[in-house]
Amino acid sequence: MNDLLALYRAQFRTTIAEQLQYRGGLAIWTIGLVLEPVIYLAVWSTVARSQGGAVAGFGAADFAAYFLVALVVNQATFTWIMWEMEYWIRQGHLSPLLLRPVHPIHRQIAVNLTFKLLTLTVVVPAALILGVVFRPNFAGIEPWTALAFIPALVLAIALRFAIEWTLALAAFWITRVTAVNQLYYVAFLFLSGQAVPLLLLPGPVKAAAEWLPFYRTLGFPVELLLGRLSPQDAAVGIVAQVGWLAVMVVLLNAVWARGIRQYSAVGA
Amino acid sequence: MLDLRAADVNSASIARFTLGRTMDDIRRPVICVRDLHKAYSVPEREAGLAASLRSLWRRQTREVTAVERISFDVAPGEIVGFLGPNGAGKTTTLKMLAGLLHPTSGEVDVLGFTPWRREPAYLRQMTLVMGQRNQLVWDIPVADSYELNRVIYAIPDDQYRRTLDELADLLELDPLLTKPVRNLSLGERMKCELAGALLHRPRVLFLDEPTLGLDVTAQRRIRAFIADYATRHDATVLLTSHYMADVEALAERVIVIHHGALRFDGPLDGLIERFSPFKTLTLDFEGAPGDLGRFGEVIEAADGHAVVRVRKADAAAATARLLAELPVIDLSVADPPVDEVIDRVFSDEAAGAADEAIEVAS
Numbered sequence: 001m002n003d004l005l006a007l008y009r010a011q012f013r014t015t016i017a018e019q020l021q022y023r024g025g026l027a028i029w030t031i032g033l034v035l036e037p038v039i040y041l042a043v044w045s046t047v048a049r050s051q052g053g054a055v056a057g058f059g060a061a062d063f064a065a066y067f068l069v070a071l072v073v074n075q076a077t078f079t080w081i082m083w084e085m086e087y088w089i090r091q092g093h094l095s096p097l098l099l100r101p102v103h104p105i106h107r108q109i110a111v112n113l114t115f116k117l118l119t120l121t122v123v124v125p126a127a128l129i130l131g132v133v134f135r136p137n138f139a140g141i142e143p144w145t146a147l148a149f150i151p152a153l154v155l156a157i158a159l160r161f162a163i164e165w166t167l168a169l170a171a172f173w174i175t176r177v178t179a180v181n182q183l184y185y186v187a188f189l190f191l192s193g194q195a196v197p198l199l200l201l202p203g204p205v206k207a208a209a210e211w212l213p214f215y216r217t218l219g220f221p222v223e224l225l226l227g228r229l230s231p232q233d234a235a236v237g238i239v240a241q242v243g244w245l246a247v248m249v250v251l252l253n254a255v256w257a258r259g260i261r262q263y264s265a266v267g268a
Numbered sequence: 269m270l271d272l273r274a275a276d277v278n279s280a281s282i283a284r285f286t287l288g289r290t291m292d293d294i295r296r297p298v299i300c301v302r303d304l305h306k307a308y309s310v311p312e313r314e315a316g317l318a319a320s321l322r323s324l325w326r327r328q329t330r331e332v333t334a335v336e337r338i339s340f341d342v343a344p345g346e347i348v349g350f351l352g353p354n355g356a357g358k359t360t361t362l363k364m365l366a367g368l369l370h371p372t373s374g375e376v377d378v379l380g381f382t383p384w385r386r387e388p389a390y391l392r393q394m395t396l397v398m399g400q401r402n403q404l405v406w407d408i409p410v411a412d413s414y415e416l417n418r419v420i421y422a423i424p425d426d427q428y429r430r431t432l433d434e435l436a437d438l439l440e441l442d443p444l445l446t447k448p449v450r451n452l453s454l455g456e457r458m459k460c461e462l463a464g465a466l467l468h469r470p471r472v473l474f475l476d477e478p479t480l481g482l483d484v485t486a487q488r489r490i491r492a493f494i495a496d497y498a499t500r501h502d503a504t505v506l507l508t509s510h511y512m513a514d515v516e517a518l519a520e521r522v523i524v525i526h527h528g529a530l531r532f533d534g535p536l537d538g539l540i541e542r543f544s545p546f547k548t549l550t551l552d553f554e555g556a557p558g559d560l561g562r563f564g565e566v567i568e569a570a571d572g573h574a575v576v577r578v579r580k581a582d583a584a585a586a587t588a589r590l591l592a593e594l595p596v597i598d599l600s601v602a603d604p605p606v607d608e609v610i611d612r613v614f615s616d617e618a619a620g621a622a623d624e625a626i627e628v629a630s
Binding site for chain 2: 003006007009010011013014017018021022095096098099100101102261264265
């Protein structure tokens with residue numbers, strides 16, 4: 001355990017040193033991250049205004065609140081492992097990692113957390129500025145929602161990481177995983193609440209989305225914080241997060257074991 | 269015609285290795301390989317649009333044997349050179365020994381472990397260096413990458429300091445440690461890779477082409493270093509190389525594989541005589557080459573430049589005659605690349621020599 005902590009600390013230092021070499025690239029990356037929800041926000045605000053102020057109870061200020069929190073949650077939960085894993089496997093970079101006495105996932109977790117901390121320095125000021133511009137309605141936030149938001153966010157980070165890590169392992173079997181990634185991103189965009197709050201989805205789609213894990217990684221913590229959920233719904237959501245996380249961790253381990261077998265059978 | 273039979277090689281080399289030690293020192297082999305076999309199934313289709321459409325619903329695959337039932341032992345402290353032409357199965361074997369590849373069948377025991385289980389206790393005691401695969405972090409100074417390795421391998425501080433000092437001293441790394449890896453030359457990077465792969469003081473080293481692409485000075489330095497490390501730490505080394513000189517300088521024993529099968533396992537002296545009975549003379553001169561056939565086998569001849577192959581025994585005489593009879597500007601005598609030599613030997617074999625003459629006594 002101590003060794004693992006030391007590893008995370010060392011990886012943290014290394015990643016900071018590495019990322020700071022490319023401050024320009026980092027800044028552009030982060031700007032892209034910030035711009036995406038701003039586009040949804042602009043679109044939905046316009047729709048709301050053209051429909052006489054609100055869409056299904058969402059006014060322009062509600063959309064602003066939703067997408068600003070979604071910006072922060074998305075920043076905390078997104079990963080790039082699906083692209084990186086393909087590169088690792090194709091280029092053989094996975095091989096040296098496999099020969100270290102530590103599971104490669106630790107490196108990835110450490111790098112991911114470090115990257116998040118670094119980009120936070122841009123995302124938080126950006127969210128504040130956007131807050132001034134779009135004047136969001138944060139009236140629904142209460143002490144209990146703020147408190148419950150913390151475990152919900154941590155679980156969302158872990159759950160999305162486990163989902164995307166597992167999907168990334170498709171690269172062991174499929175040569176071009178870009179198509180798979182693209183499919184996942186489209187599904188995620190609509191079913192997680194990233195492009196549309198779940199409330200605005202047609203009934204059956206909304207019901208399906210609530211049962212799928214994607215919503216638990218993004219839309220759920222956002223709605224929870226903004227006070228759009230009852231305490232019961234919040235509790236159910238957190239239980240669902242824990243359940244999905246358990247399922248994904250089991251799945252991840254199983255797929256990893258098979259994938260590594262495949263990798264080392266055909267030529268690492 | 270080619271009798272490469274090396275009787276009872278393994279026990280012979282172990283006996284040589286243990287010479288001068290007490291009988292108690294005879295330890296069991298560090299590496300034990302039995303009937304190791306690796307076959308890949310590769311997709312195959314003919315060229316052309318029709319064939320590629322057909323392959324959409326019916327995938328043709330073909331079994332390719334990369335390594336064919338090879339067996340050998342390596343004693344503690346031995347340095348063994350692994351030779352064979354490109355595609356012979358050297359790297360595949362090395363990867364199986366290191367634990368990256370699952371074999372199709374057969375057994376391997378390294379330090380008491382089955383490599384492909386990749387138990388941390390095994391990984392802490394071995395290293396695999398594959399030239400172009402960089403383990404070092406590209407954008408940060410070498411020393412920082414090493415620091416990361418220290419943590420990954422949980423190397424105690426004082427041992428780490430001592431090892432790093434020793435490696436930095438042997439490889440003259442000091443001026444390089446503060447530079448980002450991307451600013452290093454190929455030779456510098458290879459030195460740093462090698463040192464990084466040895467910080468945890470592995471007892472078994474698998475080196476795949478450790479000197480590939482390096483200039484002669486750098487090659488020599490790496491060679492000297494590997495030999496030195498092996499003696500200091502009583503490490504067992506298995507290395508592949510294209511350069512006969514690498515193997516000559518380091519290994520007393522060589523294992524030759526060709527088309528995946530083990531063809532020779534024995535002392536180097538016997539191998540060089542048999543596999544490399546020629547020298548290559550490369551000359552630059554003024555004017556036309558004329559008839560060079562009287563000096564040896566002409567490989568290449570153009571105005572001003574020629575390459576001639578002569579028997580080793582005739583090399584000195586041929587050189588003297590060439591110098592006397594041609595307006596030579598420059599002349600060099602070299603062993604042909606080991607790949608070429610071995611390939612030649614095996615194509616000779618295909619042309620009629622009895623296969624079993626090359627079979628290894630096992």
